[in-house]
Amino acid sequence: MKLLILFRTAITALRVNILRSFLTMLGIIIGVSAVIIMVAMGAGAQQQVDNQIKSLGGNVFFVMGSFRSSGGARTAQVVRINEDDAGLIERQVPGVEAAAPYLSSNGQVIYGNLNWSTGINGIDNRSFQVRDWEIADGREFTQQEIQSGAKVAIIGERVHKELFGISNPIGQTMRVKNFNVTVVGVLAEKGQDARGEDQDDVIFLPIKTVRNKITGVDSTNPKSVRFIQVSAYDGEDMDYIEEQMRELLRQRMRVPANADDPFRIRNVSEMIATRAETMQVFNTLLAWVASVSLVVGGIGIMNIMLVSVTERTREIGLRMAVGATPIDILRQFLIESIVLCGAGGGIGVLIAYLFVFLGNNYGIGAGGVIDTQVVFLSLGFSALIGVFFGYYPALKASQLEPIDALRYE
Amino acid sequence: MPKPLIEVRDAKKVYQMGEEKVWALKGVSLSIEQGEFVAIMGSSGSGKSTMMNLLGCLDVASEGNISLDGVDVSQLNKSELAAIRNRRIGFVFQQFNLLPRTSALDNVCLPLLYSDVPENEWPQRAEKCLQQVGLGTRMDHHPSQLSGGQQQRVAIARALVNQPLMILADEPTGALDTQTGMDVMALFGELHAEGKTIILVTHEPEIAEFAHRTLTFRDGELVADERNASPRIAQRSSV
Numbered sequence: 050m051k052l053l054i055l056f057r058t059a060i061t062a063l064r065v066n067i068l069r070s071f072l073t074m075l076g077i078i079i080g081v082s083a084v085i086i087m088v089a090m091g092a093g094a095q096q097q098v099d100n101q102i103k104s105l106g107g108n109v110f111f112v113m114g115s116f117r118s119s120g121g122a123r124t125a126q127v128v129r130i131n132e133d134d135a136g137l138i139e140r141q142v143p144g145v146e147a148a149a150p151y152l153s154s155n156g157q158v159i160y161g162n163l164n165w166s167t168g169i170n171g172i173d174n175r176s177f178q179v180r181d182w183e184i185a186d187g188r189e190f191t192q193q194e195i196q197s198g199a200k201v202a203i204i205g206e207r208v209h210k211e212l213f214g215i216s217n218p219i220g221q222t223m224r225v226k227n228f229n230v231t232v233v234g235v236l237a238e239k240g241q242d243a244r245g246e247d248q249d250d251v252i253f254l255p256i257k258t259v260r261n262k263i264t265g266v267d268s269t270n271p272k273s274v275r276f277i278q279v280s281a282y283d284g285e286d287m288d289y290i291e292e293q294m295r296e297l298l299r300q301r302m303r304v305p306a307n308a309d310d311p312f313r314i315r316n317v318s319e320m321i322a323t324r325a326e327t328m329q330v331f332n333t334l335l336a337w338v339a340s341v342s343l344v345v346g347g348i349g350i351m352n353i354m355l356v357s358v359t360e361r362t363r364e365i366g367l368r369m370a371v372g373a374t375p376i377d378i379l380r381q382f383l384i385e386s387i388v389l390c391g392a393g394g395g396i397g398v399l400i401a402y403l404f405v406f407l408g409n410n411y412g413i414g415a416g417g418v419i420d421t422q423v424v425f426l427s428l429g430f431s432a433l434i435g436v437f438f439g440y441y442p443a444l445k446a447s448q449l450e451p452i453d454a455l456r457y458e
Numbered sequence: 459m460p461k462p463l464i465e466v467r468d469a470k471k472v473y474q475m476g477e478e479k480v481w482a483l484k485g486v487s488l489s490i491e492q493g494e495f496v497a498i499m500g501s502s503g504s505g506k507s508t509m510m511n512l513l514g515c516l517d518v519a520s521e522g523n524i525s526l527d528g529v530d531v532s533q534l535n536k537s538e539l540a541a542i543r544n545r546r547i548g549f550v551f552q553q554f555n556l557l558p559r560t561s562a563l564d565n566v567c568l569p570l571l572y573s574d575v576p577e578n579e580w581p582q583r584a585e586k587c588l589q590q591v592g593l594g595t596r597m598d599h600h601p602s603q604l605s606g607g608q609q610q611r612v613a614i615a616r617a618l619v620n621q622p623l624m625i626l627a628d629e630p631t632g633a634l635d636t637q638t639g640m641d642v643m644a645l646f647g648e649l650h651a652e653g654k655t656i657i658l659v660t661h662e663p664e665i666a667e668f669a670h671r672t673l674t675f676r677d678g679e680l681v682a683d684e685r686n687a688s689p690r691i692a693q694r695s696s697v
Contacts, residue, residue, distance in 0.1 A: 051577060065559055367555045370516060371616070372544020372572035374537040451516045455551070 059385040062357075063392075073353045074393035076346025077434065081397025081427045082404065083339030089405050089417030091332030096418050098325035101242060102318045108287055109179065109317050112138070112148075112294065113276035117311040128311040129273035132256070134298065138277065139175075142293045144285035149176035150274040152259045158252060160212040160223040167208050168251040169225060171259025171274075177236075179280040187219045187234030190255050194233075198257030203234035207249040228262055230254065287316055343427075346393070347434035354386050354442035365446050366454025379447035386439020387432055394431030398424050461528055462489035463623060463655055464513060469522035471508050482508040484678040485522065490657070492623075495650040495689070497658045497669035504675040507628070510659045514547055514626045515539045527623055544572050548617025552629035554609045556601040556616075562588060563597040566616045573620055587615035591645060592694075607638030614645060624655035631665055637695060643668050644692035668692060 063070040114128040132150045139148040152171035157164050174189045176182075184203065194201050202225065209218055218232045239248040256274070260266055267273045281290050291314055298312055358365070365378055373381075401419065408416035471483040483505045490496055500506035511517040512524055515531055518539070523532050531542060543549075548569075556565045566584040575583065588597050591611040601609050610630060617625050627646070631639030647668065650656050658669055666672050667690045674682035 051571070054571060054577075061559070363555065364557060367551075367557070368568070368572075369540065370514070370543060370549050370555075371569040372540050372620075374540040374572070376537065377540075377572055452511050455516070455555070 055381060055384045056388065058381060059388045062361075062385055063389060066357075069353065070389060073349055074389060074396065076349040077343065077390050077393030077431050078346075078397040078400065080339060080343030080346045081394045081431050082400040083342060084336055084427050085398060085401035085419060085423055086404055086417065087332055087336040087339050088423045089401065089419045091329055091336070091417070092420055093417030094328045094332065095325060098321050100240070101321055108281040108283065108285065110279040110281075110287075110291065110294070111276050111313075111315040111317060112279060112298070113313050113315075114273075115311050115313050117308075128302065129267060129270045130277060130298070130312055131270055131272040131274055133272060134301065135175075135274070135277045135279075137297060137301065138279055138294055141297055142290060144281050144290045144293075146280045146282050147175045147178045148277050148279045149173065149179045150256060151176065151276050151278060152256050152264055153275050154259060154263050156226045156263070158208065158212065158223055158225050160218075160221065163212050165208060165211040167205075169259060169263060170251060170253050171256035171264075172253050173256055176253070176278065179278045182239060183237045184234045185237040186217075187232070189234060195255045195257065198255055198261050200228060200230040200258060201233045201255065202230040203236060203253045204232055205236050205249040205251040206238040207247055208252055209235050225252070225254070226263060230258075287319065291316060340430075343431065343434060347390070347438040350386055350389055350435065351438035351442060353389075354382065354439055355445070357385075358382060358442045358446040361446075362449065362454050362457040365449055366451055366457065369449070369451035370455060375447035378449075379443045382443035382446050383436065383439050386443065387435035390431045390435030390439075391428070394428045397431070398428060463492045463494075463527055464488075464490040465523075465525045466512075467523045469509075469512060469519040469524055471505075471512065471517070472520045481678050483512075483519070486675075486678075486680045487522075488673060488680060488683065490624075490655065493650075493653050493655055495646070495656045495658070495668070495670045497660060497666035497672045498675065499660060499663070499666050499672055500675035501661055503677075505678040506659055506661075506675045508678075509675060510626060510628055510657070513657060514549060515542045540572070544569055545620055546623045548614075548620065548622040548625040550610070550613050550617050550625060550627035550630045552632040554601070554606075554613045554633070556609055556612055558601055561598050561600060562593060562604070562612045562615075565601070565612055566619050568616060569620045575620075583619055584615070587618045588612070590618065591615045605638070606634050607641055610634060610638075610642050611645065614642070614649075618649075624657055625649065626657050626659075628659045629661070630658070631660075631662075639665070640692045641694050644694040647692055648694075664690075 112130060112134070114130045117128050135148040135150040139145055149172060154169045155167060156169055157166050170176075173195045177184070177189060185206070187203070189203070190199075190201060193199070202223070204218060212218070212223065213221070218235060221232050222229050223232060236249070242248050279294065281287060294314055295310065299310065302311055304311060368378060405417050405419055407413040466486055466488045468485045468487055469483055470481065470485050473480045473482055486505075486509065498506045498509060508517070512519050515526070518534075519532055523530055525531065526542065526546060529542070531539065534542065557568065563581065563584050566587055567580050570580045570583065585594070585597060588594055591614050593608060593611055593615065596604065596608065601612070604612065614625075625646075630646075631642055634642060643665065646656055646658070658665070660666055667686070670686050670689050672682070672684050672686060673680060674684075
């Protein structure tokens with residue numbers, strides 16, 4: 050039999066009842082678009098998480114001081130970790146790539162008649178290594194600048210834009226709080242972090258500069274820092290490294306065996322990944338609910354096909370009289386059902402693309418990442434629904450007796 | 459002596475109506491030669507429609523044999539019967555049975571869809587048949603745009619398109635007024651003159667008068683088989 054003619058016949062038959070065909074398709078349209086959108090939203094969330102983890106610089110820990118507890122009771126005394134802890138972690142814990150001490154503050158930065166309030170971080174060059182952050186323009190700090198606490202700065206892209214516009218900031222002098230610094234480098238753009246904060250809205254100074262000029266020196270712990278960022282080599286066992294760091298710091302701080310850690314270690318990638326997993330479970334659930342609506346749509350198709358077979362009994366009788374075999378009739382109605390579902394699936398895909406496009410570009414609805422595999426899968430699935438739910442009505446049509454069908458009123 | 463085109467031997471047909479068995483045909487034997495114009499007469503319930511269904515391979519006999527062009531059709535399955543209907547028999551129905559919203563040309567092509575005729579020959583063949591029935595200028599018209607007589611002529615063109623051995627017409631004038639009925643009968647007369655075998659099922663004696671032979675059925679039996687020495691000849695009115 051001629052497949053093309055069968056398809057043409059099917060389309061003609063469906064066009065006769067265009068409104069009914071469309072309403073029947075609606076179930077499939079909604080089902081397919083919902084499945085694709087749900088999966089796209091899940092994939093979009095996953096991609097966002099992946100990007101966040103990547104922008105943090107891979108496998109990163111935060112290590113910061115906490116309250117010292119004595120005999121189960123916490124005291125108000127905050128333990129400050131310091132630069133030496135960073136050095137120790139980097140040298141003694143296997144698998145650690147770099148440990149970068151941080152002193153952070155914020156304040157106003159002024160250049161010319163422009164001012165901008167931003168994060169001011171004191172670091173040494175290891176910080177760039179930990180966070181996989183490249184210098185786009187200029188250079189890192191020299192060892193001499195770090196040791197002497199020189200008045201030099203490396204600025205983030207946002208600060209660059211806000212204060213310097215398109216002009217080259219390298220070698221320019223800007224004012225940080227109450228002292229002048231010379232810009233020696235500009236960082237590559239990094240985007241938002243896990244909490245949606247702009248990571249490029251920052252300037253970096255040598256850690257000693259920040260300590261001397263902004264935060265002040267803690268006389269009991271002169272090398273204290275706000276936190277240490279630790280990066281591990283790819284593929285290392287993060288839990289093992291965390292345990293090693295904990296042991297090392299407890300020993301160094303002489304913490305009794307029964308006391309709590311006077312510091313906190315956070316595995317950032319893991320935190321984000323856990324949150325992502327929860328989101329993923331939720332999205333999978335929604336996708337399943339959506340595929341249930343696909344099945345419901347399929348039942349609608351079956352219903353209408355049964356009505357259609359009854360309505361067209363005389364046509365079936367005629368076709369049989371002029372030589373259609375039961376197989377021919379079966380095929381005709383099956384193809385009609387497949388065309389119905391296929392068209393519904395196609396429209397569903399278009400709607401899903403439109404929805405995700407609007408979400409991604411105009412913030413209407415939710416954005417996401419459409420997986421072409423999922424598109425083909427749901428198109429194939431809707432055609433399968435056409436076969437599955439169209440088979441029974443088509444079989445019923447093919448089993449009609451020609452004389453009964455011809456005589457049907 | 460050549461074998462007859464249709465040979466029916468002791469055909470019986472029984473229908474189960476609830477508990478009761480109803481014999482629609484109680485053992486009918488007849489033969490029809492190639493090129494005959496036969497009318498099957500009878501009131502309703504006489505068995506004429508059952509006979510037509512058997513001759514048209516729309517149904518199979520409960521007992522007895524029917525052979526069509528030397529092929530015994532009593533033993534064939536549904537698909538084989540469909541193939542016989544497609545290639546050997548052209549049907550014309552009382553209610554025309556054209557596909558709505560489908561052009562006359564496509565309606566005529568319908569039997570070709572189920573045949574082995576290559577698709578590129580379809581339009582040519584269908585056009586030829588439509589010209590033969592005088593509708594060469596209305597090939598794109600849908601049934602709703604045609605009069606009853608014209609619709610029936612489209613149906614006749616459809617019956618001709620596969621060049622069947624015989625044309626089986628079931629009350630072809632039943633839904634038409636007298637004049638258009640005459641036009642249709644004139645068309646059958648022309649087809650008969652060209653050598654087609656025509657079997658006409660009717661309950662109207664004046665329609666049967668056009669045939670050259672009349673088979674009369676009553677209560678499931680063939681009660682009369684008469685030759686019509688001077689059949690009526692219908693004149694086609696100018697269209």
